[in-house]
Amino acid sequence: MDRETIERVARAAHIKLTDDELERYSRDLGEILTYFELLDEAPGCDDYGVNPVEVADILRDDEPSIRIDPDELLRDMNTYEGYVRGPRLS
Amino acid sequence: MRSYGLSEIRAINGKYSMFHAMTEEEPSEGRFHFSAKDNLTSKGMETCSGSRILEGYRPAFDATSIERMKAAGGELIGKTNMDEFGFGTFSTNSGLEVPRNPFDLERACGGSSGGSACAAAVFEDHVSLGVSTGGSICCPASFCGVYGIAPTYGRVSRYGLIDYGNSLDKIGVLSSKATDLRKYIGVMAGKDERDPTSCAQPELGDSHVKLGSVAVPMEGVEGLSKDVEAAFRSALVELERMGVDVEYVNMPSLKYAMPAYYVLATSEASTNLARYVGMRYGQQEGDLSLKFDDYFTSFRSEYFGDEAKRRILLGTFTRMVGFRDRYYAKALQVRKVVIDDYKRVLADHDAVLAPTMPFTAPRFDDISKMSALDSYKADYLTIPANIAGTPHMSVPCGYDSDGMPIGMQFVADHWNEEVLFSIAEDWEREFELRRPEVVA
Numbered sequence: 001m002d003r004e005t006i007e008r009v010a011r012a013a014h015i016k017l018t019d020d021e022l023e024r025y026s027r028d029l030g031e032i033l034t035y036f037e038l039l040d041e042a043p044g045c046d047d048y049g050v051n052p053v054e055v056a057d058i059l060r061d062d063e064p065s066i067r068i069d070p071d072e073l074l075r076d077m078n079t080y081e082g083y084v085r086g087p088r089l090s
Numbered sequence: 091m092r093s094y095g096l097s098e099i100r101a102i103n104g105k106y107s108m109f110h111a112m113t114e115e116e117p118s119e120g121r122f123h124f125s126a127k128d129n130l131t132s133k134g135m136e137t138c139s140g141s142r143i144l145e146g147y148r149p150a151f152d153a154t155s156i157e158r159m160k161a162a163g164g165e166l167i168g169k170t171n172m173d174e175f176g177f178g179t180f181s182t183n184s185g186l187e188v189p190r191n192p193f194d195l196e197r198a199c200g201g202s203s204g205g206s207a208c209a210a211a212v213f214e215d216h217v218s219l220g221v222s223t224g225g226s227i228c229c230p231a232s233f234c235g236v237y238g239i240a241p242t243y244g245r246v247s248r249y250g251l252i253d254y255g256n257s258l259d260k261i262g263v264l265s266s267k268a269t270d271l272r273k274y275i276g277v278m279a280g281k282d283e284r285d286p287t288s289c290a291q292p293e294l295g296d297s298h299v300k301l302g303s304v305a306v307p308m309e310g311v312e313g314l315s316k317d318v319e320a321a322f323r324s325a326l327v328e329l330e331r332m333g334v335d336v337e338y339v340n341m342p343s344l345k346y347a348m349p350a351y352y353v354l355a356t357s358e359a360s361t362n363l364a365r366y367v368g369m370r371y372g373q374q375e376g377d378l379s380l381k382f383d384d385y386f387t388s389f390r391s392e393y394f395g396d397e398a399k400r401r402i403l404l405g406t407f408t409r410m411v412g413f414r415d416r417y418y419a420k421a422l423q424v425r426k427v428v429i430d431d432y433k434r435v436l437a438d439h440d441a442v443l444a445p446t447m448p449f450t451a452p453r454f455d456d457i458s459k460m461s462a463l464d465s466y467k468a469d470y471l472t473i474p475a476n477i478a479g480t481p482h483m484s485v486p487c488g489y490d491s492d493g494m495p496i497g498m499q500f501v502a503d504h505w506n507e508e509v510l511f512s513i514a515e516d517w518e519r520e521f522e523l524r525r526p527e528v529v530a
Binding site: 043 | 243345346379479
């Protein structure tokens, strides 16, 4: 995989790579994708899904419920006046 | 029942590094002790999933699996070391501690539930919860000489599991006692509305099923080390002596399972890991004056390990416009073809059987010389059952010339765990299990 493609993929994934990493992942992913060419010759089918077994559609009653105390969830978060702190939007 | 005190647990952990976090209180008498892989949330006990990016995360709730073990009288004594987010075959891809094999400290425990297998082998009367995505229960069970089962996908609720691949992850059990598999899968199984994938399951069978026949795929006996091949052949002879018919079969789809698995697993992982951005959990001390994207990128670049970055990149690439059909859609089709292949063979046999791993636990210095692809290829025996979501189990079946354990893996049809429980219980009566010499 060429360096330009790896850089584009890394940007999409929010990862900044060092020069060493760019070189290493470029080599590794190239090798792995070459191996994946085996999939081109694999038999296909039409009746496939995204899970290996049938999955039920389960909906709970549309009633408000709190399983975990919000203060508990906020305990270890970086907060300010009860709000989660994050970076600037712009 | 053997019980361990806090100082003893700490001393043992100092030698084997099976736990990342441990209980801080003296374990109580009368409750059974268990440990859980560190990607299962545990209330008040640090949960990092082997990653530096989650250091300091103390969940406010127990995963359903842990909750049910506690309700059954269990006491959680430790969270087990693992490959970061489950990304590995040897538990060496960790941002934290690497567990050591109880039979040889210079060798790996296998992965990614390596710490769980180590704990199951070292502590007496101990059960450990593992999680399998591509073989992460059976591989370390084989390397550490214990029993390990991954039930059908959806049998045990994944609520509270830090996801690797949502369509692949399964919570199971590792123990040096075969009877623990039935007992503790029974404790954890059942519907949980917090994980809809658990809600279509039929009731877990609990009868004893006499094993009548096993199918050995020709594709599963290729590329084995000499010792593994010899131990496996001896085990087949023993099974025949026990009255089991052994038949060799062809399962041509198995060779496509490995690339299909890595496409599906990394595609799902790359989206799951998008949530780790230096807010809400774990590492959060960053430069808040940075712009949104730069802030997120700074955390992910600093705290994700080498293999996590590699799998995120791979998964992001295979989902990109122009590649989706070639990789992701094709991998889903291959999964169905593999399932159909298992169903075809299991229509005539009780289980599919092959060695669990092609070699015994490697030394750490040999692992460091392996390429990423070499490491992926080592999973070729455990991946097919995982991609198919079929229940599978590794049982100890021999030891190599250095005394390292060897395992064999049985695969049953969806929801048919009881045949695996029965096989393990029957096998345990015939096979002399060796325990490692434990010196803290």
